[in-house]
Amino acid sequence: MKKITIPIGPQHPALKEPISLRMTIEGEVIKDADVRLGYNHRGIEKLAESKTYIQNIYLMERICGICSHSHTTCYVQAVEALCGLEVPKRGLYIRTLVSELERIHSHLLWLGVAAHEAGFDSLFMYTWRDREVVMDLLEIISGNRVHYAINTIGGVRRDISEQQKEKILEGIEFLRKRTEYYTNLGTTEPTFVARISGVGKLPKEKAIELCAVGPTLRASDVASDIRKDDPYAVYDEIPFDVCTADTCDVLGRVVVRVKELIESYKIVEFVIKNLPAGEIKIKAPRKVPEGETVSRYEAPRGENIHYVKSNGTDKPERLKVRAPTLANYPATIEMLKNGFVADIPLIFAAIDPCICCAERVVELIDVKSGRSDIMTFSEIKRKYFCEKKRETL
Amino acid sequence: MKLKPAAFIPELLRHIFKKPATVRYPFEKLKVPDDFRGTPVLKPELCIVCRACVRDCPAFAIEITILSEEEKKYKMTIHNDRCIHCAQCVESCPTKALFMDTEFEIATDSRLKLKAEYIYSRQKKTDQKSQQT
Amino acid sequence: MSILKSLIYLLIYPGLLFLFVYSTFCEWFDRKLYARLQNRVGPAYTGRAGILQPVADFFKLLFKEDIIPERADRVIFSSLPVVGLAIVLTAGLYLPLWNIDVSIPSYNSFQGDIIVVLYLLSLPTLIFFLAGWHSTNFFSTLGGVRVLTMLFGYEVPLFLAILSPAIVADSWRLAEIADFYQKCPFLLLFQLTGFFVAVIALQAKLERTPFDIPHAETEIVGGTFTEYSGKKLAFFRLMTDIEMVVGSGLIATVFMAGFPGNAFVSFVNFIIKTLIVISILSLIRAACSRIRIDQMVNFSWKWLTPLAVMQLFISILVKGVFWRILQ
Numbered sequence: 001m002k003k004i005t006i007p008i009g010p011q012h013p014a015l016k017e018p019i020s021l022r023m024t025i026e027g028e029v030i031k032d033a034d035v036r037l038g039y040n041h042r043g044i045e046k047l048a049e050s051k052t053y054i055q056n057i058y059l060m061e062r063i064c065g066i067c068s069h070s071h072t073t074c075y076v077q078a079v080e081a082l083c084g085l086e087v088p089k090r091g092l093y094i095r096t097l098v099s100e101l102e103r104i105h106s107h108l109l110w111l112g113v114a115a116h117e118a119g120f121d122s123l124f125m126y127t128w129r130d131r132e133v134v135m136d137l138l139e140i141i142s143g144n145r146v147h148y149a150i151n152t153i154g155g156v157r158r159d160i161s162e163q164q165k166e167k168i169l170e171g172i173e174f175l176r177k178r179t180e181y182y183t184n185l186g187t188t189e190p191t192f193v194a195r196i197s198g199v200g201k202l203p204k205e206k207a208i209e210l211c212a213v214g215p216t217l218r219a220s221d222v223a224s225d226i227r228k229d230d231p232y233a234v235y236d237e238i239p240f241d242v243c244t245a246d247t248c249d250v251l252g253r254v255v256v257r258v259k260e261l262i263e264s265y266k267i268v269e270f271v272i273k274n275l276p277a278g279e280i281k282i283k284a285p286r287k288v289p290e291g292e293t294v295s296r297y298e299a300p301r302g303e304n305i306h307y308v309k310s311n312g313t314d315k316p317e318r319l320k321v322r323a324p325t326l327a328n329y330p331a332t333i334e335m336l337k338n339g340f341v342a343d344i345p346l347i348f349a350a351i352d353p354c355i356c357c358a359e360r361v362v363e364l365i366d367v368k369s370g371r372s373d374i375m376t377f378s379e380i381k382r383k384y385f386c387e388k389k390r391e392t393l
Numbered sequence: 394m395k396l397k398p399a400a401f402i403p404e405l406l407r408h409i410f411k412k413p414a415t416v417r418y419p420f421e422k423l424k425v426p427d428d429f430r431g432t433p434v435l436k437p438e439l440c441i442v443c444r445a446c447v448r449d450c451p452a453f454a455i456e457i458t459i460l461s462e463e464e465k466k467y468k469m470t471i472h473n474d475r476c477i478h479c480a481q482c483v484e485s486c487p488t489k490a491l492f493m494d495t496e497f498e499i500a501t502d503s504r505l506k507l508k509a510e511y512i513y514s515r516q517k518k519t520d521q522k523s524q525q526t
Numbered sequence: 527m528s529i530l531k532s533l534i535y536l537l538i539y540p541g542l543l544f545l546f547v548y549s550t551f552c553e554w555f556d557r558k559l560y561a562r563l564q565n566r567v568g569p570a571y572t573g574r575a576g577i578l579q580p581v582a583d584f585f586k587l588l589f590k591e592d593i594i595p596e597r598a599d600r601v602i603f604s605s606l607p608v609v610g611l612a613i614v615l616t617a618g619l620y621l622p623l624w625n626i627d628v629s630i631p632s633y634n635s636f637q638g639d640i641i642v643v644l645y646l647l648s649l650p651t652l653i654f655f656l657a658g659w660h661s662t663n664f665f666s667t668l669g670g671v672r673v674l675t676m677l678f679g680y681e682v683p684l685f686l687a688i689l690s691p692a693i694v695a696d697s698w699r700l701a702e703i704a705d706f707y708q709k710c711p712f713l714l715l716f717q718l719t720g721f722f723v724a725v726i727a728l729q730a731k732l733e734r735t736p737f738d739i740p741h742a743e744t745e746i747v748g749g750t751f752t753e754y755s756g757k758k759l760a761f762f763r764l765m766t767d768i769e770m771v772v773g774s775g776l777i778a779t780v781f782m783a784g785f786p787g788n789a790f791v792s793f794v795n796f797i798i799k800t801l802i803v804i805s806i807l808s809l810i811r812a813a814c815s816r817i818r819i820d821q822m823v824n825f826s827w828k829w830l831t832p833l834a835v836m837q838l839f840i841s842i843l844v845k846g847v848f849w850r851i852l853q
Contacts, residue, residue: 055450062477119816125564189396190400194821341668402809405812413561413567
């Protein structure tokens with residue numbers, strides 16, 4: 001049969017954000033895939049060089065809406081390492097609490113989205129209804145449902161009262177019962193299991209070779225988790241297990257994320273019960289001493305890396321973000337080969353894509369000749385944009 | 394893993410008799426917590442014009458202009474259309490002159506209507522100081 | 527006088543007007559039940575409890591822009607929705623509503639009309655395939671191919687299941703079958719397997735979850751309907767709704783002893799029985815996720831067809847045992 005190339009994206013109902021996947025297919029089987037990024041590029045790394053360290057906290061938060069706390073914490077940890085600050089214990093415990101609540105909210109969101117891509121709309125509605133409990137808890141703690149802004153350089157901004165602690169424990173108890181029901185449902189409902197079992201296989205050696213991160217890696221039976229390998233905040237004091245599955249397919253990824261949900265409930269209860277008394281932050285200097293550092297964090301999607309280089313002033317010299325989805329793209333292309341066209345949305349949704357996190361570079365391709373080019377910004381302005389008068393408000 | 398056909402049906406049928414989980418906004422509204430980060434509001438009598446809020450705002454949403462140097466009259470404009478509701482200004486202020494209220498239904502049809510202006514003077518405070526000494 | 531009755535039968539009840547109005551009511555019922563099963567509200571604001579929502583959707587689509595792709599054949603592309611609507615409306619005329627006299631065959635009730643209804647209900651599948659093919663879009667072609675592949679799966683069990691009660695009733699005429707079961711309803715208990723097979727096969731014919739593979743929204747954009755917009759899409763949606771009413775009417779006639787009584791009583795009977803079948807269809811829709819096309823064909827040839835054949839055996843046995851009693 002002849003090979004044809006079909007584009008999935010940039011606009012497609014299966015994708016929540018624009019990305020272009022060009023698949024070469026033969027009948028209903030995919031032979032090859034090509035990824036083109038850059039549709040969601042916002043110039044955040046460049047913008048961060050013209051804002052102060054304190055203003056950058058809020059810029060980092062807005063890289064992504066679902067994993068906003070991971071980007072802030074990773075950045076703040078890097079700056080604190082540069083300044084040599086020792087954050088008080090209570091501040092670190094509250095940071096861990098919000099991290100785990102964010103992980104719970106992100107995994108419940110993912111479960112709903114995966115069910116929707118598979119056509120199982122009822123599970124989608126149920127998981128998102130239960131996610132409202134976590135969103136309300138986060139609103140009570142931090143003042144907003146998304147973009148919690150609870151971090152500051154040197155600690156956290158808000159404290160937790162006794163009443164809030166009780167509400168959190170009640171919410172976790174309710175969510176635990178619902179998660180056990182979903183585990184049961186996800187693994188025994190025949191149409192859903194038929195859809196996700198055996199789809200998107202990624203063998204263990206390939207997963208390590210292509211540098212997959214997060215639940216995608218853990219579902220291929222590799223027990224790698226930054227919270228255990230390189231503990232930050234207070235993860236070295238909290239007992240928890242790294243969750244793996246050995247089926248190497250989408251069903252394994254569902255199982256890993258649901259197991260992580262249960263572990264997160266245990267971590268939240270431990271943190272609440274053992275919250276030490278004390279200060280929540282220490283004063284940070286406005287000018288950060290010279291140096292460069294790398295900070296790692298286990299976001300709900302995988303390993304998040306921030307690199308900060310400072311030059312003694314109050315604005316960073318270079319800030320680089322490596323989001324986990326960017327590391328999972330090569331693994332996705334491997335998974336798409338020899339799969340069915342009908343499975344494309346599920347395979348892509350199984351890595352939990354957060355495309356706006358991963359947009360750090362734009363490739364300029366000439367549509368007619370297919371050649372890719374490097375152009376300076378002034379060339380682009382001269383060739384494609386004309387000067388317009390803008391009115392100031 | 395044993396597969397159970399129609400595993401979902403009892404849960405579904407139970408939901409026919411429950412009240413829907415939807416909140417029918419705007420006919421019903423949910424209550425927000427007290428320390429919700431809404432729009433920033435100034436208490437003019439506490440402001441000492443140190444400009445820490447102007448420096449720290451990520452969105453350049455606060456502007457302080459001097460109306461008259463001798464009378465020490467100032468005008469602060471809070472651009473609510475630029476504000477990202479992060480409450481950094483509340484935290485940076487040394488005298489706690491700014492606080493966040495719980496207003497979030499601030500949508501209107503022109504950006505210019507979203508600016509809040511405060512005209513105040515620091516004279517009262519220096520008067521009080523000179524009275525005390 | 528009979529000309530007047532025929533005109534009313536064709537145009538008002540149970541012809542055009544009744545089918546239009548009742549299909550919008552059934553769509554509302556289906557959407558509301560589906561939403562309540564998922565703990566949501568469903569249509570709520572148009573009319574009392576949202577009952578005018580499908581009508582509003584239909585009129586909104588009529589006013590939207592109508593685009594025909596450049597390389598598509600204009601005549602076929604534009605006429606397919608109208609032809610499809612005509613087919614399902616004709617199939618609806620053979621349901622035995624308002625049939626006063628069983629002994630006189632008329633233009634809408636004669637020996638073999640069950641076969642005519644089944645044939646007319648398989649034509650929409652061909653219409654969907656032609657719609658997908660003539661859209662000259664890759665996603666539509668893929669959807670059209672999937673529609674025909676599904677046809678190979680569900681058509682045989684549906685035919686076998688619907689014809690089993692006809693074999694016991696010893697007639698190929700819908701009005702006579704309904705009449706037979708009204709006289710001895712306990713024979714319906716033997717047709718239970720056939721009822722379930724027919725309901726699942728009807729769900730596949732109507733292309734609803736778990737069988738909405740041809741127009742899977744998250745995979746192939748709109749499937750066969752990708753390029754349709756405006757008036758043509760409005761007619762296709764109306765056609766799907768009326769197909770749901772006619773299909774459940776057919777199942778209610780054959781498996782639930784038809785619609786006995788005079789005009790008003792049979793009307794109430796029709797509404798109750800079709801709503802029961804539609805509730806079962808909505809429940810199946812809410813409880814399953816979409817399956818792949820190869821899994822669907824596998825499922826229907828491994829499970830549905832053997833069950834339908836078993837139902838055929840049971841019908842033949844029943845007929846042999848009760849033949850003396852019936853004579």
